[in-house]
Amino acid sequence: xxxYFFLLxxxxxxxxxxxxxxxxxxxxxxxxxxxxxxxxILFAGYLLLTSxxxxxxxxGDWPSGIGIKLKSDxxxxxxxxxxxxxxxxxxLYGLSKKTIENHRNYLFLYxxxxxxxxxxxxxxxxxxxxxxxEITLMSSYVLVVLGEEKERLIGGLKYIILNxxxxxxxxxxxxxxxxxxxxxxxxxxxxxxNYLYQExxxxxxxxxxxxxxxxxxxxxxxxxxxxxxxSYPRLSPGLSGVLAGLLTKLGLYAMLRVFGQVFPHxxxxxxxxxxxxxxxxxxxxxxxxxxxxxRKILSYHIISQVGFIGVAVSFSFYPDKKISMLAQGxxxxxxxxxxxxxxxxxxxxxxxxxxxxSEELKDLSGLFRRYPFLALLxxxxxxxLIGIPPLSGFWAKLSLFKxxxxxxxxxxxxxxxxxxxxxxxxxxxxxxxxxxGEVEDHSPLESVHISSYLAIILLCLxxxxxxxxxxxxxxxxxxxxx
Amino acid sequence: MNEVLIKTSFKILxxxxxxxxxxxxxxxxxxxxxxxxxxxxxxxSMILLILSNKESKLESILRIYFVKVMAICLMGxxxxxxFPLMLDKTLFTGIWTSIPLxxxxxxxxxxxxxxxxxxxxxxxTTRAYVEFTDFSGExxxx
Amino acid sequence: MTYVLGCLFLIVGIYFLLRDTWPSYVYGMIALGNGVNLIIxxxxxxxxxxxxxxxxxxxxVDPLTQALVLTAIVISFATLCFVVAVIKKLNQLGxxx
Numbered sequence: 001x002x003x004y005f006f007l008l009x010x011x012x013x014x015x016x017x018x019x020x021x022x023x024x025x026x027x028x029x030x031x032x033x034x035x036x037x038x039x040x041i042l043f044a045g046y047l048l049l050t051s052x053x054x055x056x057x058x059x060g061d062w063p064s065g066i067g068i069k070l071k072s073d074x075x076x077x078x079x080x081x082x083x084x085x086x087x088x089x090x091x092l093y094g095l096s097k098k099t100i101e102n103h104r105n106y107l108f109l110y111x112x113x114x115x116x117x118x119x120x121x122x123x124x125x126x127x128x129x130x131x132x133x134e135i136t137l138m139s140s141y142v143l144v145v146l147g148e149e150k151e152r153l154i155g156g157l158k159y160i161i162l163n164x165x166x167x168x169x170x171x172x173x174x175x176x177x178x179x180x181x182x183x184x185x186x187x188x189x190x191x192x193x194n195y196l197y198q199e200x201x202x203x204x205x206x207x208x209x210x211x212x213x214x215x216x217x218x219x220x221x222x223x224x225x226x227x228x229x230x231s232y233p234r235l236s237p238g239l240s241g242v243l244a245g246l247l248t249k250l251g252l253y254a255m256l257r258v259f260g261q262v263f264p265h266x267x268x269x270x271x272x273x274x275x276x277x278x279x280x281x282x283x284x285x286x287x288x289x290x291x292x293x294x295r296k297i298l299s300y301h302i303i304s305q306v307g308f309i310g311v312a313v314s315f316s317f318y319p320d321k322k323i324s325m326l327a328q329g330x331x332x333x334x335x336x337x338x339x340x341x342x343x344x345x346x347x348x349x350x351x352x353x354x355x356x357x358s359e360e361l362k363d364l365s366g367l368f369r370r371y372p373f374l375a376l377l378x379x380x381x382x383x384x385l386i387g388i389p390p391l392s393g394f395w396a397k398l399s400l401f402k403x404x405x406x407x408x409x410x411x412x413x414x415x416x417x418x419x420x421x422x423x424x425x426x427x428x429x430x431x432x433x434x435x436x437g438e439v440e441d442h443s444p445l446e447s448v449h450i451s452s453y454l455a456i457i458l459l460c461l462x463x464x465x466x467x468x469x470x471x472x473x474x475x476x477x478x479x480x481x482x
Numbered sequence: 483m484n485e486v487l488i489k490t491s492f493k494i495l496x497x498x499x500x501x502x503x504x505x506x507x508x509x510x511x512x513x514x515x516x517x518x519x520x521x522x523x524x525x526x527s528m529i530l531l532i533l534s535n536k537e538s539k540l541e542s543i544l545r546i547y548f549v550k551v552m553a554i555c556l557m558g559x560x561x562x563x564x565f566p567l568m569l570d571k572t573l574f575t576g577i578w579t580s581i582p583l584x585x586x587x588x589x590x591x592x593x594x595x596x597x598x599x600x601x602x603x604x605x606x607t608t609r610a611y612v613e614f615t616d617f618s619g620e621x622x623x624x
Numbered sequence: 625m626t627y628v629l630g631c632l633f634l635i636v637g638i639y640f641l642l643r644d645t646w647p648s649y650v651y652g653m654i655a656l657g658n659g660v661n662l663i664i665x666x667x668x669x670x671x672x673x674x675x676x677x678x679x680x681x682x683x684x685v686d687p688l689t690q691a692l693v694l695t696a697i698v699i700s701f702a703t704l705c706f707v708v709a710v711i712k713k714l715n716q717l718g719x720x721x
Contacts, residue, residue, distance in 0.1 A: 006573055013560050021553035059574040068574075127692060134699045141703070145710050150717050157710055161641070161649055164703050168660045171696050175664035178689065518698065610705050614712065 002052030005072035008080060009118050011040045012087075016111035029107050033091040036111070041084035048077045056124070069185060071124040075332060075480045079121045079253060082336050083246065085462060086343055087114050089455040090242040093347055096449030098354050100238040101146045109146075113139040113242070120250060126177065126184040129254060130170050133218070137163050140247060143239055144231055152234045159231040162224075166217035173210040180207060190262045197264040208259065208269050215258075219251025221310065222280040225303045229287065232302075233295040233359075237350015240295065244302055245343030249335050252309050256335075260316035260328050273314040278415040281307025285422040294349040294359045294434065297426050301385065302342060304419055308400065309334050311412060315403050323407055329478035330399040336473065337384070337392040337466060344381040344459040347452070348374065352434065355446050361430065366439035375435045377453075380460045382431070384467065386424045392466040395474065492534035499527035507600050508585040508593075517596035521603025528608045541612055548609050555598045562595045626666035633659030646711045653707060657700035661693045 015036035022028040047053065053074050058067040090110070094100040116136030123129050141163070145156035178184055180203065181192040197204045220228045228248070232240050259269075284303030291297045312334050315327030351374060352367065353359045368375045384391035397420065404412040466473055503523035510516030532541055566575040581589040633655050640652030668689030 010560055010564065014557070017553050017556035017560065020549055020556065023549055023553075057573060059572065061572045061575045127695075131695060131699070138699075138702065138706075141706060145713075148717070150714065153710060153714050153717070157646075157649075157707070157714070160703070160707055160710070161653065164653060164700070164707075165641070165656065167699070167703075168656055171692075172660050172663060175660075175667050175689070175692065178664075178692075179667045184688075518694075610709075614708065 001050075002047060002055045002072070003057070005047060005052075005055055005077075005122070006057055006070055008040065008044060009070075009115065009122065011036055011043070012111045012115040012118060016108050016115060019107040019111060023104050023108065030091075030095055033094075033107055033111070034088075037084070037087040037091045037114075040114075041081070041088050044077065044081040044084045047072070048081050053077050064185075068128055069124040070122045072122060073480075074476070075257070075328075076121040078332065078336065078476065078480075080118060082339055083114065083117055083121070085458070086242060086245055086339060089343065089347075089458050090238060092451050092458070093241070093455035094238040095451040098446070098448070099236065099350060099452055101143075101236045103146045105142070106146065106239075109139045109143050110242075113143065113246075115139075117246060117250060121253070124186050126174055126186070126189065126258070129258075130167070130174060133170070133250070133254070134167055136247070136250060137167065137218075140243060143243070144235065147234075149234070152231075155231040155234055159227050162217060162227045166214050169210065169217070170214035173207060173214060176210065177207050180204075186257075186262050193262065194264045197266070201266065204264060205266055205269055208263050208266065209272075211258065212255070212269075212273065215251045215255045216276070219248045219255070219310075220280075220303050220306050222276050222283060222307070225280070225284065225306075228303060229296055229299040232299045233293060237347060237353060241343045241346030241350065244299065244346050245339045248302060248306055249309075249339055252306065252313055252331070252335060255310075255313050256316055256328060256331050260313070260324065260331075263317065265317040265319045265324060267319055270314055270317055270319070273317075274311065274409070274412065277307045277310025277314055278412055279307070280304070280310055281419040282415055282422075285419050285426065288426040289422055289429075291426075292361045294352065294361065294364075294430055295346065297430060298342070298345050298349060301345075301423065301426070304423060305338050305342070305385070307419065308397070308416065309338065311404070311416065312400055315407070318407065320407075323403060326399070326478070327403055328480050329474070330396070330403060332477040332480055333399065333470075333474060334396040336477070337396045337463075340459055340462050340466070341381040341384045341393065344456060344463070345378075345385065347456050347459070348378050348381070351448055351452060351456070354448055357446070361433040364434035365437035366435075368435040369439050377456050377460055378431075378435070380463055382427050384463050386427055387420050390467055392463050392470065395467070395470040399474070489534045492530045496527050496531050496534070499523055499530065503527060503604075505585060507596065508583065510596055511586065511590075511592055517599030518603050520596075521600045522607060524600070524604040525607035525611070528604065529611050532608075532612065544605065544609055544612060548605060551605055552602060555602045558598045559595065562591055562598065565591060626662050630659045630662030630666060633662060646714070650704065650708060650711065653700070653704055657696070657704070661696055661700075664689055664696070665693050 015032055018032050018036075019029045022032065053072050053076075055072050056064075057070045058064050059070070060067050094106075094110075100106055113136055116132050116134075116139060119132035120129060120136060123132055141156070141160045144159055145153050147153070174184065177189070180196060181189055183189050183192060193204055193207075217224045232244050235243065259273075281304045284300050284305075284307055288297045288300035288304065291300060309331060312327055312331035316324050316331055318324050318327060349359060352364070355371070356364055356367075358364065380391065384393040387393040387397045397416065400416065401413055404410070404416070503520045503526075506515035506523055507517060507520030508515075510520065528540060531538055563574050566572065566577060569577065571577075577591040579589050583589050583593075586593055637652045637654075637656030637659055640648045640655060643652075668686035
C-alpha cells in the first residue's frame with residue numbers, strides 16, 4: 001500500500017473537480033468535502049501508523065534524475081497527517097453558513113489549497129516545490145479576496161503582490177542554484193552543494209541567503225511580516241483559521257527541508273537566521289500586546305510563533321550533526337503543535353465574533369458567565385500556545401530551551417522567555433477583557449451550528465493527546481533527522 | 483467594432499487561427515507547440531469571433547458551461563494520469579497505441595492529457611477576456 | 625546579453641512597483657516576471673540553430689531551463705490575470721489611487 005502514497009495528491013484533486021462540478025448544490029458539496037477529507041486522514045494516518053514510508057516514485061517511468069520525483073518520507077507523512085486533520089476540521093467547521101465565506105467557489109478553492117500543500121510535502125525536487133507552493137498560494141490569493149469589502153480587497157492585493165515577488169525571488173534563486181550545480185533533485189543537490197561548499201563557501205552561502213529571503217517572506221519573518229496582520233483578520237473565521245495555521249508553516253517546513261537536509265550547514269548563515277528569528281519572536285509579540293482586536297492579537301502571535309519555530313529551524317542547520325538532528329525533531333514537533341493550536345484559536349475567536357458580532361476587546365465582557373464551555377475550550381489552546389506545563393506548547397518549548405542551552409546560546413533563551421512572557425500577557429488581556437467581567441448586554445446570542453463545536457473539540461482533543469503523551473510524537477519526529 | 487474591413491478580415495482569420503492551433507496542439511509532443519500554446523492560439527481565434535460577430539452565441543455558452551467544462555477537464559487530467567496504474571505502470575506513463583494520426587504520429591494517452599490542457603487554457607483565457615471587457619458588472623465570476 | 629536585459633527588466637519592474645498606483649503594479653509585475661524569466665533563460669546556454677531536445681540535425685541546448693521558464697510564464701500569467709481582475713473589481717467598487 002505504501003507505494004500508492006501519491007493517491008494523497010489525487011484525493012483533494014478529485015474533491016476539487018467534483019465540488020466545481022456540483023457548484024451551488026450545497027448539500028452535495030458538503031458531502032463530497034467531508035467524505036474526501038475524512039478519507040484523506042484515514043489514508044495518511046494508515047500510512048503513518050503502519051510506518052509505510054520512504055517510498056519513491058518517478059513519474060512517467062523516466063530514469064531517476066530526469067523525471068518528477070515524489071517521495072514519502074517520515075517528515076512528509078507526519079505533516080500530511082496533521083494537515084489532514086486541519087482539512088477535516090476546516091470542512092466540519094465550515095458546514096454552517098455563518099463561519100465561512102458565503103461564496104459558491106469557496107469549497108473548490110479550499111480543496112485546491114490542500115492539493116498544493118500535499119504536493120509541497122511530497123515533492124523531492126526544488127522546482128516542483130516552487131510549483132506546489134504556487135498552487136497553494138494561487139488558491140489562497142483567490143480565497144483572500146473573496147468578498148465585497150474594499151478594505152479586504154486592498155489587503156488582499158498587498159498579499160498577492162508581495163507573495164508574487166517572493167515567488168519570483170524563489171524562482172531566481174532556483175535558477176542560480178541550477179547554474180551552480182546543474183541539478184534540482186534534493187539528494188543529488190545535497191551532494192553537489194557539499195562539494196561546492198568545500199571549494200567556495202561564500203558562493204553557497206549567497207545561494208542559501210537568496211533562497212532564504214523567498215521563504216522568509218512567505219513565512220512572515222521579521223522585516224517582512226506586515227502583510228500578515230493586514231490580511232488574516234479580515235477573512236471569515238473558518239478560512240482565516242486554516243490559512244493562519246497552514247500557510248506560514250509551509251514556508252517553515254520548506255526551510256527545514258531545504259536548509260536542514262539539503263544545504264551544507266554553515267555557521268554564518270545559522271547565526272543570521274537565528275538572530276532574525278529571535279527578533280521575529282519578540283517584535284511579533286510586542287505587536288500583539290498593543291492590539292485590541294482578538295484576531296489581530298492572534299495574527300501577531302503567529303509572527304512571534306514563527307520566530308520560535310525559526311529558532312528551532314535555524315538550529316537544524318547548526319554545523320554540529322547531533323544538535324542539528326535534535327533540532328529537526330524539535331522544529332517538526334513545534335510546527336505540528338502550532339498548526340493545531342493556532343487553527344483552533346482562530347476557530348474559537350470566530351465563534352465569539354459570530355455570537356457577539358464583534359471582536360473588539362472593549363465590546364466584549366462576561367463571556368465566561370454566559371458561555372463557560374466555550375471559555376474552557378479557549379483555555380486549552382491558549383494555555384498550550386503560551387506553554388503552560390502539561391500542555392503541548394510546553395513540550396515544544398522545552399526541547400528548544402534544551403538545545404539552546406546545550407549550544408551555549410543563552411541569549412536566545414532570554415529572548416524566548418521574554419517572548420513567552422509577553423504571549424502570556426496578551427493572552428491574559430484577551431481572557432480578562434472578554435471572558436471575565438460582568439455580563440453587560442443581555443441581548444440573545446446567535447446560535448452556532450453544532451458542527452463548528454465538533455471541529456473545535458476535535459482539535460482540542462488532538463492538543464490534549466499530544467500533551468498527555470508527547471513521547472510518541474517526540475520519538476517519531478526525532479527519527480526525521482536520521 | 484464597426485469597421486467592415488476589420489470585421490471581414492477577422493472572419494477569415496478565425497478559422498485559420500483555429501486550424502493553426504490544432505496543428506500546434508497535434509505536433510506538441512515532438513516539436514515546438516503543445517497544449518498550452520495551442521490553447522492560447524485557439525482562445526485568440528475565439529476572441530476574434532466574439533469581437534467580429536456580435537450575434538455569436540459563444541459568449542453566453544461560455545458563461546453557462548464554463549464551470550462544468552473546467553470540472554470535467556480537471557477530472558479527465560487526473561484520470562489520464564492515473565490510467566497507467568491499471569496496466570501496472572508508473573503514474574503519468576505515456577501509453578502509445580498503433581492508431582496513426584496525421585501530425586501527431588500515433589495516438590497516445592499523452593495526447594488525451596494534452597487535449598484537456600488545450601481545452602482548459604483556451605476556455606479559461608477566453609473567459610478571462612470576456613470578463614475583463616465586460617464593464618456592465620453583471621455575470622461576475624469572482 | 626540576455627542576462628543584462630533581464631536585469632534591466634528587474635530594475636524597471638522594481639521602479640514600477642514602488643510607484644503606488646494600481647496600473648503601475650501591473651506593469652511592475654509584468655516587467656519583474658519577464659526579467660526573471662530572461663535571467664533563467666540565459667542560464668541555460670543560448671545558441672542559434674539549437675533546439676532544447678535531442679535530434680539528428682543539430683546540437684541541443686539544456687532543456688530544463690526552458691521547461692522552468694515555461695512553467696514560470698504560466699504561473700506569472702495566471703497571477704497577473706488575477707491581479708488585473710482584483711484591480712478591476714476595486715475600480716467598480718469605486719475609490720481613489
